[in-house]
Amino acid sequence: MFESPKSLLEVCIDFICNNVLDLCDVHLGDTEEYSSNSLDTTTCSKASNDGSSSSATRLSFRHPDAFLPAEISEQLLANLCEKKTLSDLTITLFNSKSTRLRHVRLKDASTLSAKGLKVLKQHKVVDLMVNGLKITVNDLISCLGDWSLQNLRSLSVAKGSFIDCSRYCVVVTLSKLRSLHTLNVSGTEFNKHGLEIVVEDLPLLESLDISCTKVDDITPLKKCKNRLKTLNMYNLKINESADLISVLLELNELRNLDISDEKDMHALNCMLGPEKPKITDFLKAVHCMPYLTSLDLSGKGDIDPKDLKEFIKAHPYLRFLGLVSTDACYDDSLTNPTDEYYRPGLVVTGTATESQILEGLRRYTCRPLYLEKCLFNLFRLTHNFLESRIDVIKLVLPAMREHPQEVRVQVPCTACLYNLTKGEFSIMIHPSILKQVVELTMIAMECYPTNYRLQMNTLLILCSDRILQEITFDKYRCARLVLNSLLTFNEPSMNRMSVAICSILAAKISTVETSMLGAQPQYMSKLLAMVRTKVESKSVDITMKFTLSALWNLTDESATTCEVFLDEGGMELFLKVLESFQGQFSVETKVLGSLNNIAEVVHLRPRLMQPRFISMLSTLLTSVHIDVSYFAAGIAAHLLSDGPRAWAAISSLPSRDELLEQLAHTITHWQTPQGEMVAYRSFHPFFPLLRCSDAYPVQLWAVWAIHHVCTKNRVPFLIFKTWPSVKDEYEFRAQSIAFPKEANVSRYKFYNIHPKSRLIGLYPKYALPRMIPLAIPR
Structure with missing residues (x-):
């Protein structure tokens, strides 16, 4: 449960x-020419040859003497890139007058052009x-200053391009x-010709990664066999x-060798092509x-366990062995500590044990096929976990974040996260x-809206109650995605979860956001259709209850x-629900709760004024x-x-006067409930009722409701919406309400906080001041 908070430096950089x-x-x-409103983080700039931006749109710190040392400058630049806010405009902030850059790490530079990268000339x-460059590697190198060209020790242009406008692969600038x-x-398109160039022209080169390139012959590496210490040629x-093999055997100075392969990709080639x-x-x-x-x-599918044992034995310095997607990882010498060949200090990636799987997730974040295999086997293990494994979650999240467009990664990631x-x-x-889990x-959900397994x-x-009730995240976005899933799939368990989630989230988003969701007829139509199905089958289950709550x-x-509810036939449907499930108070409560929300809307009330419904209300009051x-x-x-004018148009039993009398009798005979029946976003719906001076039972219900919430909801403040003005203030006074003795309103006590006083108890015979929040005693 414990997680170290971010350092002050990290918090400040995130804020910037x-x-x-x-x-x-x-x-x-x-x-x-730019208007102030048109500037954003994607605005491009023009830079001069020396990398300065004096004649281009640029950013600068507001304080003229502000300066960030190298460590902070580099972390700020990396974070801007990670948050996808780095552009040709925002990178101009990193001029040599206010920042220092020595170690530049941009994992995704696809938003930058040569104009923006010219700022590197100053460092x-x-x-x-x-x-991930969109410009060529040659253009990138032209953005470096003379000092950097002469002293650069490490260069990574993975997923970039060497192809120039003439469609030729040019690596000579290296x-x-x-x-x-x-x-x-x-x-990249790096090939054998490029390999020959770098081997010849880079005399200090000792670490080379040519994975997934077009190099089809590594013979040129013989020329640097006495200095090459690291060689990665994954999926070559x-x-x-x-x-x-003969070339590899000559590279005796190697410390790190990666000759792994994506076996699945070459299965057909292995069957049809020459023997590898x-x-x-x-x-x-x-x-x-x-x-x-x-x-x-x-x-590699042709590993002989006996040969592997002998190789490990002959290499005492070996500390890591990658064996994902091989049968060799299951050998006892790598999994059984009691085996005579077992080496405790050797770290192995594979799918045979938990440690192998977790190491695979740690090392292969950028390899979707390996992640898929590790995650699939991790999922099997998660069923047996007896305690929370935050260490495992922290390994699954980077894989999910790195490959949003890889469904083969996203499906097992979400399956593992559920179990975890x-x-x-x-x-x-x-x-x-948990917030990271929800966001990813x-x-x-957005990337794969029609994938059944992933949506499930x-x-x-x-x-999850913990996630929905306690975690901070964009609940409107989540509710919208869940409703979209509800529209896409008609599977009972998915429907149940969707409406359960929506029933909770809808109460936690703003009224503006609920209106944005409710304004979509397709959502309302689907929810009402689910209720209609239950009415037709005469069944009440948890799905129906969640749907009614939503x-x-x-x-x-x-x-x-x-x-929209009324336009989609909700009123007629809910009348059928009340008729079909008489006496089932949980259903009746939810249905009446929704209809009460509609009754609060003045211009919609005439659509509720139906004799059939008025008769039902009279019955339900008792x-x-x-x-x-x-x-x-x-x-x-x-x-x-x-x-009375609104009631004159209909002939209903009971009449308005009879219903008023019944309402007063019902309220005065209620017993105080043990718990809170309902939570209100505000007391705004009660204000018009409190002004209804010609019908005291209406006022009585509003007073009873406010009193109930104030005494049952143990939050410090229940805020009234701001009352409009002195001329049109919504005061309510006991003398203007003129409750009869039988109303017994003196038992309703309200509490008020005044800015300059302590908590003061106010009875209905006193006026409620304007713009003062109601509160309850502690």
Whole structure:
């Protein structure tokens, strides 16, 4: 349950990232015209050759002497990138006068152009990671200053491009980086020709990542066999004519070697193409690479366990072995501590044990296929967890965040998260962790609205009291996504969870937001159709109750939703519900709660004035269940408040006068309930009733309701909406209400807080001052 809070530095950087345009001055370029309203984080800028932005739109700190040291500058830049607010405009903030950049790490630079990246010319950069570039690598290098070109030690341009406008792969500019020690060109068009260039022209190169590139022959690596210490060639398609194994065996200085493969991708090629070099030939050469500390063979299907044991035995420095998607990870020498070949200090990734799976999630965040296999096997283990595993959740979340568009990752992630957060497990999970779970769950729902399994998993996660009641997140967005899922699928368990979630969330969002949801006829039509199905089958189950609760909360103080409800036939349906389920007070209470919300809307009341309904109200007023009687009385009070003229148009039994008399008799004979029957967003609906001087039972119901809420709801303040003005203030005085003795209103005590006084008890014979909140004693 315990989670260390963010440091003050992290909090400040987050605040700057979220409010960067509000905290900085915007300097418009000499040749550009922008209105203050048009500037946003996607605005582009123009930069001069030296990287300055004196003639372009740029940002600057408001304090002229503000300066951020390198560590803070670099963290701010990385966070802007992570929060997707980095653009050609926001990057201009990092000029050399107010910031220092030496280690630049941009995991996703797809929003930047060469114009924005020219700001790097002003800095002495030694470590540069700019992944996902939309411009070419050559353009990126042209954005570096002379000092950086001469001293850059590490460069990562993964998922970038070397293809220029002429569609040729150009890597010659890499030759300028003579001090480069580490180069990552994974996921680019880098090829054998480029490999030859960097091997020849980069004399200090000792770490190379050519994973998922077009290199089909690694023979050029022989020229740097005496200095190459790290080689990653994951998912590399080597030409069958190239002698891969013989080249690898010459690289004796290697400490880290990754020759893993995505076996599933090449299954067809393996069946139809020439026979690939067997990895077992490499493992038999036990004396090669004597200093090897890390070896990844994941995806290799021809590993002989005996050869692997001998290889491990011959390499005492080996500390990591990757075996995901192989059968070798199940060998006793890697899973059984009592086995004679078992090495305790060797970290293994695979799917045989929990430790292998968790290490796989930790290391392969960027490899969807491996994540899928690890998550699938993790899901099987989560069924047996007996306690909350926050460590596991923290490994699942990055995988989910990294691959929002990979359904093969999202489905097992959501399945694991459900098992890891369900029931009592959630109690021990810190709210900040659960908030991340919910946010990523909603992203998954948005990305795959028609995927049945994923939507089922997400609903299972969200259908949690701890999450819905205690965690802070965008509840309107969540309610909208859940309602969309309800429209898409017609599966009983999904329907049940959807309406359960909506019934809670609808009470926690603003009336503006409930109106936005309720204004969509398709949502209302679906909810009413679910109720109609239950009426036709004469069955009351938890799904129906949740659906009625959702309708009750959606219509609360939302005239728009109430009108859509009536337009979609809700009134006729609810009359059938009341007739079909007489005496079932839980159903009657929810139905009357919704109709009471509609009765609060003045222009909709005529649509409730039906003799059939008035007769039902009269009957329900006498219910032995006070909840039913209370809401029936509330509807009657609102309808009666419209005066005799509104009742003259209908011939109903009972008449208006009879219903008024019945209402007064009912209220004065209620017994005080033990608990709170209802929660109100505000007391605004009662104000018009309190002014109804010609019908004291209407006022009496409003007074009884306010008194009930004030005495049963133990919150410190129950705020009245601001009363309009002195001329039109909504005061209520006992003498103007003129309650008869039998109303016994003296027992209703209200409490008022005045800004300059202590808590003062006020009885109805005193006026309630304007704009003063009601409160209750502690």
